[in-house]
Amino acid sequence: MSLYVYCVTDEPDSDTPLPPGLQERMPRIVSEGLLNAAVSDFDGKDLTPAKENIFAHERVIEAFMDRSTPLPFRFGTVVAEATLREFLDKSAPVLLADLEKVRGCVEMGVKVMFAAPAETGAYRSGTEFLKAKRRLQDFQRETAGWVEAGMEGLIRLTEVSFVPISTKNIVTIAHLVLRDHLNEYKSHIEALVLERTDCAFLRSGPWPPYSFITTPRLG
Amino acid sequence: MITNDNKGDAILSGFQDDELSVFEMLDHILAKGVVISGEITISVADIDLVYLGVNVLAGSIDTIQQILQARDAGK
Numbered sequence: 001m002s003l004y005v006y007c008v009t010d011e012p013d014s015d016t017p018l019p020p021g022l023q024e025r026m027p028r029i030v031s032e033g034l035l036n037a038a039v040s041d042f043d044g045k046d047l048t049p050a051k052e053n054i055f056a057h058e059r060v061i062e063a064f065m066d067r068s069t070p071l072p073f074r075f076g077t078v079v080a081e082a083t084l085r086e087f088l089d090k091s092a093p094v095l096l097a098d099l100e101k102v103r104g105c106v107e108m109g110v111k112v113m114f115a116a117p118a119e120t121g122a123y124r125s126g127t128e129f130l131k132a133k134r135r136l137q138d139f140q141r142e143t144a145g146w147v148e149a150g151m152e153g154l155i156r157l158t159e160v161s162f163v164p165i166s167t168k169n170i171v172t173i174a175h176l177v178l179r180d181h182l183n184e185y186k187s188h189i190e191a192l193v194l195e196r197t198d199c200a201f202l203r204s205g206p207w208p209p210y211s212f213i214t215t216p217r218l219g
Numbered sequence: 220m221i222t223n224d225n226k227g228d229a230i231l232s233g234f235q236d237d238e239l240s241v242f243e244m245l246d247h248i249l250a251k252g253v254v255i256s257g258e259i260t261i262s263v264a265d266i267d268l269v270y271l272g273v274n275v276l277a278g279s280i281d282t283i284q285q286i287l288q289a290r291d292a293g294k
Contacts, residue, residue, distance in 0.1 A: 008253065054244055085267035087255045095253075108242065172246075204243040211250035 003084060004042040005077040006060040007208065010034050010099050012065060021060045022053055025173040030081065032088035035095060038064060038077035042078050045182060061208050069102045071095060094168070098214055100157045101189035105156055105176045108185060113200040114169040136162055143171045146196075148166055151188055154181040173213035182206065 013036055018027045022065050025040035047053060057075050064070040079087075088095070094196060123129040144160045157176040162169070177185045186203070193201050 005255075017228075048247065049245070054248060058244055058250060072248070072252045074250075074254050075248040077253075077255060079255055083255065107247075170252065207247055210247040213253050 001077045002042045002045075004047075005040040005073045005079060005084060006038040006057060007064055007072045008035050008037045008042075008088065008095060008099075009064060009068055009070040010096060011036070011068040011070075016063075016067065022047070022056045022058065027060050030084060030088075032085045033092055035088045035092060036068070037084060037088060039081075039084070045078075047076050047078065057210075063107070065206070065208055069099070069105055069209060071102070071213060072097055072210055093156045094214070098212070100212075101157070102176060102209040102212055105178055105209065106182065107129050107209045107211055108175045108177045108203065108205035109180075109211075110147060110173045110189060110204075111202040112147065112171045112173065113202070114198070120195055126145065139169075140171055143197060144173055147173055147189075147192065148175075151175075152186065154178060154185045154188065157212055176212050177195075177206070181206075204217065 004025075006021065008029060013029045013031070018038070021027045021040040023040070023043060027038050030037045030039050040060075054075065055078065061070060061072045066219070079174045123132060140160045140162050144158055148158060155175045155177050159174040161172045175185070189201065189203050
């Protein structure tokens with residue numbers, strides 16, 4: 001029997017009931033040192049990213065989000081209990097540092113969509129490619145900068161990525177937002193939508209802090 | 220619950236709430252999160268998950284594009 005792993009936290013185990021997880025199994029806690037991992041028994045070796053499985057994964061993690069801010073595992077993590085315990089033991093310093101980093105926060109996502117075409121195509125030299133890469137990074141920083149302007153004290157960290165497609169530029173921004181300031185954050189984005197009519201916005205969240213995991217991948 | 224809350228919280232109109240939730244959720248859970256190396260166990264008709272993830276993401280972007288184009292056409 002393997003274990004499906006949902007998330008890890010350093011909060012004490014709670015008596016609050018959890019929702020059913022994958023394969024309709026009830027989650028339980030595997031404790032190792034200061035860390036508690038939420039798991040459920042898992043039969044077989046195949047797992048499809050079907051809607052019901054994805055929702056089951058997220059549902060269990062979000063039950064923990066009601067109590068604290070756990071570190072979510074990537075969808076599809078199935079391990080033997082001994083492997084999980086070894087991982088938690090060896091990774092404890094990094095996991096605990098990550099938990100401290102996200103404590104009291106949730107992740108919010110903002111996609112900013114521009115009408116101007118993305119810069120694409122073949123580059124004639126390495127220098128040309130590097131210059132284009134620099135322009136892209138500058139564009140990302142500039143976008144993140146004006147999105148964040150005026151949000152000092154609301155967000156702890158920001159992650160930015162860029163999705164080049166043929167007809168639109170989309171900059172994907174993840175903010176680690178302080179829970180106590182979530183409504184202010186949402187209001188700020190709503191005001192930005194009214195102010196910046198040259199682009200479109202898509203706001204999502206609150207999410208577990210998927211974009212702020214720095215845990216090393218241990219074999 | 221995640222199937223009917225405001226996870227999508229769409230400022231951009233035109234999405235079905237649950238559709239947006241799935242797209243955004245895939246964007247997060249397929250490519251991010253804690254990983255125990257070599258322990259991801261997912262199969263979709265022998266298609267590599269990373270490949271699937273890119274396609275799913277591209278699908279969501281296509282939907283966004285269609286909405287933007289419809290909006291532009293209506294101006």
